[in-house]
Amino acid sequence: MRKLGKYLLRRFAFMIITLWVIITISFFFMKLLPGTPFDDERIPEAVLENMMAQYGLDKSIPEQYVLYLSNVVQGDFGVSYRIKNREVTTIIAEKFAPSAIIGIHALIISVPLGIILGMIAALRRGTAIDYAAVGFAVIGFAIPSFVVAVALQYLIAGNGLLPSALWGTYEHVILPSIALALSMFAYYARMMRSEMLEVLGQDYIKTAKSKGLSSTAIIFKHAFRNSLIPIITSLPVVILFTISGSLVIEQIYSIPGLGTELVKSVLSRDYTVSMGLTLFYAVMYIVALFIVDLLYSVVDPRIRVAGGSE
Secondary structure: OHHHHHHHHHHHHHHHHHHHHHHHHHHHHHHHOOOOOOOOOOOOHHHHHHHHHHOOOOOOHHHHHHHHHHHHHOOOOOEOOOOOOOEHHHHHHHHHHHHHHHHHHHHHHHHHHHHHHHHHHHHOOOOHHHHHHHHHHHHHHHOOHHHHHHHHHHHOHHHOOOOOOOOOOOHHHHHHHHHHHHHHHHHHHHHHHHHHHHHHOOHHHHHHHHOOOOHHHHHHHHHHHHHHHHHHHHHHHHHHHHHOOOHHHHHHOOOOOHHHHHHHHHHOOOHHHHHHHHHHHHHHHHHHHHHHHHHHHHHOOOOOOOOOOO
16 A cells, blocks of 8 residues: 555656646747737727736736746636637536547447457457458548548438437437547457457467366456456547547537637637647546556556556
């Protein structure tokens, strides 16, 4: 427990430093962009000066950085320049829900089905089932998501079975979730098949067979468990990608999610929203990596949080 406590403290300190670096880089990167958030508005010079002073944009960049950093520490990400009197945290909370709903449904569809299909293909290597699974994985991964999205709209929504776009009911969730899930489904099927085949060829599997263990015990107790390690490693990035919003899918289905909001904020130089979303993505990614590190010790007993020793 003492080692685990030290490990958690070390990781927490690393998370804080990482977030500070991300905030600093994103802040100065945004400030390097030419123009101001109000360049597209035809407003008198005096009013513009008042607006710049109201948002603190009349101060020097180092002063703005210190002020922004102190506000972030207190949980204040500022207000949007584009949407009057709307706090960044409120915007993120509103836009996160549609993106997360689509992403979670896509994960529920893709990850378990991909693992099952890859496992079946590996256990039936060289058969028609294996060839069909590999063919599906190649095609599913190669086809861009926007092609899948448009095809689903034409084939399913075009026949009146489900809504073609917009947001509001559960029926609006189904098509974008499938369109987002297909490539991940194919990706995990391929990964699981290759990992399973590699594990099944290891010496300890042969030893287990020579000791008379049943095929079921060998597959689920040894092969399946060890094959999951690379999949777990990749999950943080996939989870971040799916629940943070897909720009293409959200645009095609007119979903008011985070991906759409991020593009709008960058194009309109809405610095506070852009930096707020960047920090939000960073926090999710770092927390996901932390969870994966903890899962490692559960999936593989050889890996320990304190230096990998038993």
